[in-house]
Amino acid sequence: MTRLAPVLDAAAPRRPSFGTGPTLALDLGGTYLRTAVVDADGTVLARRHVPTPVAQGADDVVARCLATLRDTLAEHAAAGGEDPLALGISAPGPLDPRRGVLIDPPNLGPTFRDFPLAPRLSQGLDMPAVLERDTHVAALAEGRFGAAVGLTDYLYLTVSTGLGGAVVTGGRLMTGPDGMAGELGHMTVDMNGLECGCGALGHLERYASGSGIARSAREALAAGRDAPILEAIARSISPRPLEGVHVAAAEDAGDPLAGELMELSRQAFAAAMISFVDVFDPQRIIVGGGAAAGQGERLLGPARDAVARLAFRAQAARVDIVPAALGDDVGLIGTVPLVAMALPLTT
Numbered sequence: 001m002t003r004l005a006p007v008l009d010a011a012a013p014r015r016p017s018f019g020t021g022p023t024l025a026l027d028l029g030g031t032y033l034r035t036a037v038v039d040a041d042g043t044v045l046a047r048r049h050v051p052t053p054v055a056q057g058a059d060d061v062v063a064r065c066l067a068t069l070r071d072t073l074a075e076h077a078a079a080g081g082e083d084p085l086a087l088g089i090s091a092p093g094p095l096d097p098r099r100g101v102l103i104d105p106p107n108l109g110p111t112f113r114d115f116p117l118a119p120r121l122s123q124g125l126d127m128p129a130v131l132e133r134d135t136h137v138a139a140l141a142e143g144r145f146g147a148a149v150g151l152t153d154y155l156y157l158t159v160s161t162g163l164g165g166a167v168v169t170g171g172r173l174m175t176g177p178d179g180m181a182g183e184l185g186h187m188t189v190d191m192n193g194l195e196c197g198c199g200a201l202g203h204l205e206r207y208a209s210g211s212g213i214a215r216s217a218r219e220a221l222a223a224g225r226d227a228p229i230l231e232a233i234a235r236s237i238s239p240r241p242l243e244g245v246h247v248a249a250a251e252d253a254g255d256p257l258a259g260e261l262m263e264l265s266r267q268a269f270a271a272a273m274i275s276f277v278d279v280f281d282p283q284r285i286i287v288g289g290g291a292a293a294g295q296g297e298r299l300l301g302p303a304r305d306a307v308a309r310l311a312f313r314a315q316a317a318r319v320d321i322v323p324a325a326l327g328d329d330v331g332l333i334g335t336v337p338l339v340a341m342a343l344p345l346t347t
């Protein structure tokens with residue numbers, strides 16, 4: 001079994017060395033897994049996109065990953081492509097990048113608890129492998145190829161079903177001793193607020209993520225709140241539960257409860273941005289994820305205004321808050337800097 005030096009190792013190079021050749025990429029999500037070979041310049045080749053057989057458990061998911069990665073390698077080789085240096089893996093947290101182990105990823109189920117994903121894939125492919133949290137991989141991708149090129153200090157947030165984050169400071173990921181720092185969705189925006197999925201009170205994710213907004217909507221409907229449009233949507237999709245996207249659609253159609261919840265989500269997001277600017281002094285905040293893309297300037301505009309009014313003056317004058325640049329390929333493309341940072345120093 002071969003595995004790359006962990007990215008977070010103190011001995012790892014401070015800045016990645018680029019131009020080292022293509023990587024084999026795996027973006028493991030709870031619904032789909034994506035694979036590709038990604039050239040050192042970020043070009044995505046031989047891509048594949050198949051359902052993740054989560055219900056069948058971790059061993060079957062690994063088998064599907066290996067089969068899909070082998071198909072990807074075969075297609076790349078048949079086209080005359082250069083052999084990839086290593087496998088880079090983007091997966092949901094929490095995970096331990098040093099050991100390549102998934103710890104307790106909520107969207108992949110209990111069979112993935114303490115699961116040695118990187119060692120298993122490395123062994124199966126006879127190739128070095130490195131694992132990182134999806135938001136960290138996305139932050140690396142935006143830094144190398146996207147909205148944070150040339151920056152040393154930036155935050156990356158993804159607003160979708162959950163609300164994840166990453167902090168890059170002084171040119172490297174802020175990791176903490178466990179490799180788990182930067183969970184920006186668990187910033188408190190109301191210390192007496194609603195209970196977050198993590199158990200704590202008043203976290204940003206509870207107010208501004210798709211799952212948090214949907215939970216508030218379901219609870220309000222169950223409590224008999226007046227929401228004719230949202231109720232009609234809930235009936236039309238039953239037995240599927242309401243999701244954040246339905247609440248956003250109900251707001252657009254004029255539903256008062258949906259409007260209230262979406263406005264609360266934007267206010268929570270803006271409040272957190274003020275703290276992020278004051279605490280981290282980032283040059284830029286990059287916001288990705290499906291829910292953020294759906295809201296666009298409706299989400300980012302009020303956040304910019306709040307930062308301009310209420311954050312510390314010097315930081316507020318410098319920072320900008322922008323949409324992510326790389327879209328759905330971010331988990332594949334980010335394996336290029338991920339693998340480059342994990343390679344042993346050769347100089």
Ligand SMILES: [Zn+2]
Nearest residue numbers: 186196198203
């Ligand atoms: Zn939380």
